[in-house]
Amino acid sequence: MSLVVAGVPPATAPVPTVRSLSADDIARLLPHRYPFFLLDRVTAVEPGVSAEAIKNVSAADPVLAGHFPGRMIYPGVLLVECVAQLAAVVYGTAAVQAAGGDLVGDVAHRVGYLAEIRQAKFRKPVLPGDQVVLRVQSGARVGSLISVSGQASVDRDVVLTVRLAVTERGEQ
Amino acid sequence: MSLTLEQARTRARARQELTGEVKRLLVDRLALDVDPDLIGDDQPLFGRGLELDSIDTLELAMAIEERFGVTITDDETESLLSLNRLADRVQANQS
Numbered sequence: 001m002s003l004v005v006a007g008v009p010p011a012t013a014p015v016p017t018v019r020s021l022s023a024d025d026i027a028r029l030l031p032h033r034y035p036f037f038l039l040d041r042v043t044a045v046e047p048g049v050s051a052e053a054i055k056n057v058s059a060a061d062p063v064l065a066g067h068f069p070g071r072m073i074y075p076g077v078l079l080v081e082c083v084a085q086l087a088a089v090v091y092g093t094a095a096v097q098a099a100g101g102d103l104v105g106d107v108a109h110r111v112g113y114l115a116e117i118r119q120a121k122f123r124k125p126v127l128p129g130d131q132v133v134l135r136v137q138s139g140a141r142v143g144s145l146i147s148v149s150g151q152a153s154v155d156r157d158v159v160l161t162v163r164l165a166v167t168e169r170g171e172q
Numbered sequence: 173m174s175l176t177l178e179q180a181r182t183r184a185r186a187r188q189e190l191t192g193e194v195k196r197l198l199v200d201r202l203a204l205d206v207d208p209d210l211i212g213d214d215q216p217l218f219g220r221g222l223e224l225d226s227i228d229t230l231e232l233a234m235a236i237e238e239r240f241g242v243t244i245t246d247d248e249t250e251s252l253l254s255l256n257r258l259a260d261r262v263q264a265n266q267s
Binding site: 145146147 | 229230233244246
């Protein structure tokens with residue numbers, strides 16, 4: 001599946017390595033836990049380069065009880081966090097592969113920091129029942145800083161475009 | 173090799189245009205609240221100079237790559253220390 005919206009380049013070209021990672025796989029790659037474990041499934045990943053994931057937004061999510069009463073909207077900042085977590089999957093799987101593994105391993109301690117959020121555009125509100133498709137593409141790298149571009153879409157609509165800078169953390 | 177006066181002038185003009193372009197790129201991409209024409213050619217970009225930080229380095233390196241096709245590698249980050257050094261790096265790639 002590929003979505004192309006006029007004026008918005010897809011964050012990733014067709015993703016080559018189509019292998020799905022379950023939520024339990026993701027939990028081995030990331031240190032995040034409830035209530036901040038946000039990705040439901042990774043649908044494609046090219047370690048170190050790009051990835052695609054889905055997140056289902058449910059009215060049962062406690063954050064929607066407060067954002068907002070009587071008008072549930074999934075918070076845009078959490079969509080940005082979804083992109084950042086998917087970026088961590090891109091680099092986590094690369095670390096597992098570099099260590100001679102397959103795609104999944106216990107590398108959560110290596111996850112770096114979110115260093116910058118740039119040009120975040122929230123194009124459409126995300127509501128309960130929406131399935132958000134997230135895409136990230138790794139970009140330029142200077143020292144331990146890496147640029148990441150990301151987008152989120154629901155059906156055919158792009159709901160978020162953003163660029164992040166994240167840091168890479170070596171062993172320990 | 174000696175230059176004629178005309179060649180020297182052309183070369184100086186090209187350099188001035190290049191530094192001007194780099195200054196505008198810098199101000200534009202990093203959203204600096206500075207008039208590009210007021211940035212000195214030897215002004216340090218970090219610390220007391222334009223007060224850029226290490227996170228800006230990444231954005232600047234990307235802007236230079238997109239605009240001039242020059243990739244600044246980890247070994248060349250000293251090219252980002254001042255405007256003149258950055259212009260030198262771009263010029264080295266163009267000639």
